[in-house]
Amino acid sequence: MxxxxxxxxxxxxxxxxxxxxxxxxxxxxxxxxxxxxxxxxxxxxxxxxxxxxxxxxxxxxxxxxxxxxxxxxxxxxxxxxxxFKPERKWVTIGDLLLAQLSMYGQQVTNGSMSPSTLLGYTKIIKGKLLPKWGELAVTDISPSMLREWIGQMGVTAKTARNVLSPLRSVLDDAMNDDLIEFNPLDRVALSKLIRQTSKKSEYDVDPFDADETAELLKHARPDERSLIQFWLQTGLRPGEIIALPWSNIDWVHSKVRIDTNIVTGIVDGKQTQIEKPPKTEAGIRDVELSSLALAALREQKSVSFISSIRVWINPRNGEPWSMDSQIRKTLWEPLCKRSGVRYRNPYQLRHTYASTLLTSGCNPFWLANQMGHEDVEMVFKIYGKWIPANYQKGQRFTQESHAPDSDRKAKSLTG
Structure with missing residues (x-):
């Protein structure tokens, strides 16, 4: 048994x-x-x-x-x-950061991280963390050292958190691998420290007024004007403007489908431009086109409809724009000088679109959808001072009533 x-x-x-x-x-x-x-x-x-x-x-x-x-x-x-006491290993923070960067690269290969996110982490690790901490043994980093460094960063709160993200990750791994007894960042009152020492973002929502947009359109060259007018009428992000294909224009219903964006990222170790979907589901949307936006598209048809799958091309070489810095340097900066308009970056065209519509009584909830925000909170946060106190909640955008004043004053494109 x-x-x-x-x-x-x-x-x-x-x-x-x-x-x-x-x-x-x-x-x-x-x-x-x-x-x-x-x-x-x-x-x-x-x-x-x-x-x-x-x-x-x-x-x-x-x-x-x-x-x-x-x-x-x-x-x-x-x-x-x-x-069998563990032998204390001489491992530098640089060793851990480079291993983390390699892991990020593998995540891009696996499709769990975007190349643009990898580019951001690469800049942080190589530009910020390795120069400061790379040679230091992971056992030697202390909360007081981190506290002093964070307090002297002199960056915005968002930038500080972005910089600390990969550092926290490698210190967590070091603790889990028994290289250190605790993560020193856990002994820093980060929220309070960042709030007290970070600087306010220098970026400001500074839209163009009606006179300025009229001057920009007036001084734009014929091969530039349609792009500026379309941008003012749709408020697209720069990467969305660059990526826009002709096939996404709905001429029948006067709409444009936004489902792609062009960003800078790292592929196979090289920095390049990548076409990808928007970050959120809300970013994929149908933007209604005013008559002025449609007129700009009709004008552009004679330029790029046959020769390019993309709507907007660089007039200098006839090729699609590859990055927003090209537009800024070769078109936007010279245009601001010619027109005498105080320089702001071209992203302010998006802000101009939003602030102009809100001032004229546009429904913020509708506008949030048009701009690709997940909810109306961002509209109230960024553009709250342009929202009339008694806006009509049922009011919607119409093609002419909410067109920017400058475009009503300027001669419309025809085609």
């Missing part, structure tokens, strides 16, 4: 030790060339407990294989714990 012990299913490396009047589970594994056997806590031996022991043994073997096993953390009362 089979004994109770032999009837139990014991996986490899798991055994039952009989000690006086009790039985204990024991697991066996090899560590640093030695065979180790450790008793598990006294507990009724059931199949579930046996399965747990097998799982624990597998976990230990994985950590041994990854060279991150800490004997004392698993068996603090074992005589072997002292004999």
């Amino acid at each position: 089979a004994t109770a012990k032999s009837a139990r299913k014991l996986p490899r490396g798991v055994s039952i030790r009989s000690l006086k009047s009790i039985e204990r589970l024991q697991i066996a594994f090899s560590y640093r060339g030695k065979q180790c056997r450790e008793l598990l806590p006294e507990k009724k031996i059931t199949q579930a407990y046996i399965d747990y022991a097998a799982g624990l043994r597998n976990e230990i073997r994985r950590k041994i294989a990854d060279d991150v096993f800490n004997y004392a953390a698993y068996f603090p009362e074992s005589p072997s714990a002292d004999a």
Whole structure:
């Protein structure tokens, strides 16, 4: 007859030790060339407990294989714990940051991170973190060192958090791998420190008024004017303007489908321009076109409809724009000088679209949808001072009544 012990299913490396009047589970594994056997806590031996022991043994073997096993953390009362004290490794923060950057690259390959996000992390790690912390041993970084550095960053709160994100990640991993006992960032009152020491964003919503937009349109060259007028009438993001294909124009319903964006990112280790969907579902949208926006498109048809899949092309070479900096340097900056309009970056055309419509009584909820915001909160936060106190909630955009004043004053494009 089979004994109770032999009837139990014991996986490899798991055994039952009989000690006086009790039985204990024991697991066996090899560590640093030695065979180790450790008793598990006294507990009724059931199949579930046996399965747990097998799982624990597998976990230990994985950590041994990854060279991150800490004997004392698993068996603090074992005589072997002292004999197998973890050796303090000389690992620099730079080593960890470069490994993290490599992991980010793998995430891009796997499709779980965008190339543009990788570019942002690469700039932070190589431009901010490695110069400051790269040569320092991870065991030597302290909360006071971090506190002083963060306090002297002199950047906006958003930038500070972006910089700290990959650093926190590598310090968390270092703690989990027993390289450090705690993450020093956890002992810094970050929210309070960033709030007290970060600087206010220098970027300001500074839209063009009616006279300025009239001057911009007046001084734009014929091969520039249609783009400026369309931009003022749709408020698209620069990457959305650049990526816009002719196939997304709905001439019948006077709408344009926005479903692509062009951003800068890293692919195969090289910085390049990438066409990708908007970040959020709300970014994929149908933007209603005013008669002035349609007129701008009709004018542009004679320029690029046959020669390019993209609507807007660089008049200097006849090729589609590849990045917003091209528009800024070769078209926008010269236009501002010719027109005598105080320079602001071309993103302010998007702000001009929003502020002009809101001032004329446009429904903020409708506008949030047109601009690709997930909800109306961003509209109130960014453009609140342009929203009339008694706006009509049912009011919608119409092609002419809410067109920017400058475009009503300027001669419309025809085609």
